[in-house]
Amino acid sequence: MDPRIQLLKSFAKPSSEICNSYFSKNAKTWQKADKSFVSEADIKVNDFLLSQIQSHFAEDAILSEESPDNPKRFTAEYTWIIDPIDGTSEFIAGSPEFCVMVCLVHKNKLVYAMVAIPQENKAYFGGPAKSLIELDLLSNKETRLVPKEINSNTLVISKSRAAKEISIFAEECNLTTFSCGSAGVKVCRILQGKADYYIHINKIAEWDTAAPDCLLKSWGRGLTDLDGEELKYNKSSFYHQHFFYLNQSELLQSAQKIFQLN
Incomplete structure (x- = not known):
């Protein structure tokens, strides 16, 4: 397995555990300059992801919602696009509909991604020409997902x-x-x-x-x-x-x- 994809897949469980450790526990929150909200859980997940990427692939660039933009991404071969918690307002409100998202990009082409839903103990992995996998974070069981015939509209x-x-x-x-x-x-x-x-x-x-x-x-x-x-x-x-x-x-x-x- 490509080492970057292997690293990306390793993020699902620990990032979900960080989110769940703060969920419904009055995590500290504040407004950013753009008036959107952020929580200490966002920052903890962001710090974890950045530390892992930087320690394994220091040459790669990172574009994250919770970090300053770095022009390194215009010259680096690989860029990691991160949303530590997508749906922070849901997280703060006590709704389980939030997730952790990481995508590996080569130049400007999407390569492989993870979306983990901590409160559902599920993570999803896939990318162009690759299988779509649902991972149960409790049992570690992987299930290959295939498109279903559209019938519900x-x-x-x-x-x-x-x-x-x-x-x-x-x-x-x-x-x-x-x-x-x-x-x-x-x-x-x-x-x-x-x-x-x-x-x-x-x-x-x-x-x-x-x-x-x-x-x-x-x-x-x-x-x-x-x-x-x-x-x-x-x-x-x-x-x-x-x-x-x-x-x-x-x-x-x-x-x-x-x-x-x-």
Whole structure:
């Protein structure tokens, strides 16, 4: 096994244990300059991941939500894109719908990723041309996940920030909706067969999309922009304006008519 992938897979259990040790225990929280919240658990997981990567692959770059951006990522062969806790607001509120996300990128191409859901004791691993694996963190049992035939026509949406346009799209396309917290957990609901599609029409960072996108690519098609083009990574501005996971061409065509995005 590639040593970087081997290291990445080793992160699931200890990072989940850190999260669970702080969950529902009044972890210290504060607001960052951008008004988003962070907790001491975010920082502990971030410190753990950075220390592991830097001790094994000091030549690699890191792009993390909880660390300053480093221009080293523009010249390094490998970059690790990290969200120590995706869904910090869920974590702080005592909701189990948060996750730890790590994605390995070669230049600007997604290679392999992990999304771990600590409160469910599950982790998901995969990448382009690689098997999608669900790991039970209690039993260490690995299960290979394969795409399920779409039959529920379910669109996963945000619990708190579902846009009116998305509701209109779902109604016009006869889709049912399923609300969930955290971008990473939403994609895992697709991998679990509980949802089929996902739309996000607001600005979002690469650390929120890299690992979920990489996992979906195990099944072929990942996240796209409104034109159906793959998302780009390791950019100077590490934000996307939106993304879509609509793996039926007629749905994407309907989205192009409804969503007028720049």
